[in-house]
Amino acid sequence: MNPGQFRWLVSQIRCSNCGQPLEASNVQLLGQQADLWFLNVFCGGCQTQALVAAMVRETAKVAEEHMAKEEPLTPDNGLDLHNFLKTFDGDFRTLFAQQDRRQRP
Numbered sequence: 001m002n003p004g005q006f007r008w009l010v011s012q013i014r015c016s017n018c019g020q021p022l023e024a025s026n027v028q029l030l031g032q033q034a035d036l037w038f039l040n041v042f043c044g045g046c047q048t049q050a051l052v053a054a055m056v057r058e059t060a061k062v063a064e065e066h067m068a069k070e071e072p073l074t075p076d077n078g079l080d081l082h083n084f085l086k087t088f089d090g091d092f093r094t095l096f097a098q099q100d101r102r103q104r105p
């Protein structure tokens with residue numbers, strides 16, 4: 001993810017508690033699993049911390065299209081995300097360790 005994509009992604013996220021937009025400085029990238037990015041976010045408005053999983057296609061063009069239409073993140077992949085989260089046990093360490101092993105054959 002390049003800085004422009006990161007800024008775009010942050011701009012798409014609202015605090016789930018109070019609905020305020022988040023500041024990039026309050027969003028920490030935890031890691032990536034394919035097109036799925038995991039973020040640790042902190043809302044300066046209500047002091048709520050949360051984990052966010054977001055589907056991001058690795059092309060700026062897609063990001064711009066979504067921006068233009070003001071659509072949420074890749075809604076066509078919402079089901080994939082749902083299925084992933086249904087089986088995901090919250091163990092990021094194992095998740096990213098698996099990915100590291102795949103990237104280093």
Ligand SMILES: [Zn+2]
Nearest residue numbers: 015018043046
């Ligand atoms: Zn908030």
